[in-house]
Amino acid sequence: MGRSAFPRVTGEKVIAKTKFLEFKELSYLNKFGDERRWSLVSRVGGSRAVMIVPFYGEKLVVTREFRVPVGGWCYSFPAGLIDDGEDAAAAAERELREETGLNLAEILAVSRPVFNSPGLTDEAVTMVYARVDGTPSREHLEADEDIETLFLDREQVVALMNDEKCFIGAKAWIEFYHFVNGK
């Protein structure tokens, strides 16, 4: 059989499940055709998320949110799961409003779904770069959400990146790096 037949996933077993996540073990044939196993986590009902990189004039809009897995407050961007029947742009507009109260004024770029940690999970996120406007508000937050909205210029982003006590999301950190060093 040709090399193109391997690697290949051959089976899937759910090991454990909670309301929102499934822990699975996949069987696959490695490059030699030998059977191996790989464990991963999936979101129940589909692992499709959206993240907005919001520009407010010359400033970057950054969220600060308590993240249970990390055990602390994490700096990132507005993000959330894409609902059934929604496209990424509509989800971005909705999540931006829910989490910050801001309005999506103009979409600058949209990625395809890309993978947060493809060795660990099939979770995919669509990146939406956008100009935003409006006034921040917490009135659309869900009961369990606790999200602050910050408007940061380059100096403030540098200060955040240099503050070792702050937790920062990886995609946000990369955007911070380019926001500070770009152009």
Added chain:
Amino acid sequence: MGRSAFPRVTGEKVIAKTKFLEFKELSYLNKFGDERRWSLVSRVGGSRAVMIVPFYGEKLVVTREFRVPVGGWCYSFPAGLIDDGEDAAAAAERELREETGLNLAEILAVSRPVFNSPGLTDEAVTMVYARVDGTPSREHLEADEDIETLFLDREQVVALMNDEKCFIGAKAWIEFYHFVNGK
């Protein structure tokens, strides 16, 4: 009690475990002090990884690797777990050599550990931007690894981003976006 006491993680239970991953449920007190649960996945032995963004002259070095959770070939950068006693720069140099055969010539920037998907996992990655040199080689790959090394100029990165059939890692996609649009 002041608002600063909440949210707060109060307990941890391992629901299931495989050789490399643990599936956990944390108890926490939400912003109102009400107890809630949150499930997540952790890497056994610590969730510390490194990813290299390698520049080879004017080209970007990109890896193509079969990723079982995604069920296909995924374009990204050299990456791997940081060994005990290793710092991020040493891990970057080692993983770059193992996965591509290339040599880390000059480190341009190093992030702090940042979080791939802080609602899903405590997995953290340190980003290392570097100039690299040498000749690609597959001789240091582990038996189960199957990684190709590509040297892409801007046009080739644009073509990759436009090819809907390709799976791309999220951090890599963001770097591609800035590689193409930057400066």
